[in-house]
Amino acid sequence: MKRLASYCFVFATFAAVTGMGMGIFMAASHDHSLAPAHAHLNLLGWVSMALYGLYYQTHPEIAARRLALAQVSLAVFSIVLLIPGIVIANLGGTELPAVIGALLALASMLLFLGITVAALIRDAQTV
Ligand code: HEM
Ligand code: HEM
Structure with missing residues (x-):
């Protein structure tokens, strides 16, 4: 997709703004229980x-x-599932969304590994 990198940056910045908001909320309320969700967001x-x-x-x-x-898309979906999932698990609720989100985050990173390695092999074959 032509604008894929820009979409990555828009989502990344949205995550940063939300994550920083969470950080400021934790600091202001002196309640750091959201730290794992904040860290991973x-x-x-x-x-x-x-x-x-x-x-x-x-x-x-x-x-x-x-x-x-x-x-x-898999990376975005995993984050959208994982971060609320960590909050829910930290509050004593179900761990299922966090578990599925974590597995999807790993899957997207493994896919990225495949993409980068395949690109390296193609590069090596053309020189
Ligand atoms: C407005 C900006 C930010 C504020 C106000 C903020 C605030 C906080 C607070 C209050 C904690 C809990 C500390 C504790 O319980 O020990 C925390 C933890 C953490 N923050 Fe932030 N944060 C901000 C931005 C960021 C950014 C941009 C990143 C990463 C790129 C980040 C990564 C982390 C990590 C990894 C932890 C967990 C540290 C640990 O548990 O040892 N934070 N942050
Ligand atoms: C599938 C993805 C991931 C899962 C399931 C995961 C899981 C965890 C868990 C269970 C902890 C311990 C939290 C606690 O003690 O409260 C942790 C801590 C931490 N992880 Fe991850 N992690 C993931 C990805 C990452 C990535 C990609 C980074 C960095 C780029 C990272 C950086 C950290 C840091 C800095 C801490 C210590 C901060 C804290 O205790 O909140 N993690 N992670």
């Missing part, structure tokens, strides 16, 4: 999505592939 949402975006920005031919769109 920032690290998977802001940092990892921005890194995916940087890779796709510098590899537009790979970003154009449907597999790249699938990888980013």
Whole structure:
């Protein structure tokens, strides 16, 4: 997809704004119980999505592939499931959304591994 890197950055920034809001709320309320959800929203949402975006920005031919769109969609979906899932689990509720979100986050990272390794092999074959 043509604008895949920009979509990564828009989502990453949305995660950063939400994560920072959560951080300020924790600091102001002196209640740090949301720290794991805050940490992973920032690290998977802001940092990892921005890194995916940087890779796709510098590899537009790979970003154009449907597999790249699938990888980013899976990453977004996993974060949307994992972060509320951590909050629910921390509040003593079901762990199911957090477990599914975590497995999907891992799946999207494994897909990214496949995409980057395949690109490296293609590169090596053309020189
Ligand atoms: C407005 C910005 C931010 C504020 C006010 C904020 C605030 C906080 C607070 C109050 C805690 C809980 C600390 C504790 O219980 O020990 C925390 C934990 C954490 N924050 Fe932030 N944060 C901000 C941005 C970020 C960003 C941008 C990242 C990552 C890119 C981040 C990563 C973390 C991590 C990993 C933890 C967990 C640390 C631990 O448990 O040892 N934070 N933050
Ligand atoms: C499938 C994805 C992930 C899962 C299921 C996961 C799970 C966990 C768990 C269970 C903890 C312990 C939380 C606690 O003691 O309260 C933790 C802590 C932590 N993780 Fe992750 N993690 C994931 C991805 C990541 C990534 C991608 C990063 C960094 C880029 C990261 C950075 C951290 C940090 C800094 C801590 C310590 C902060 C804290 O205790 O809240 N994690 N993670």
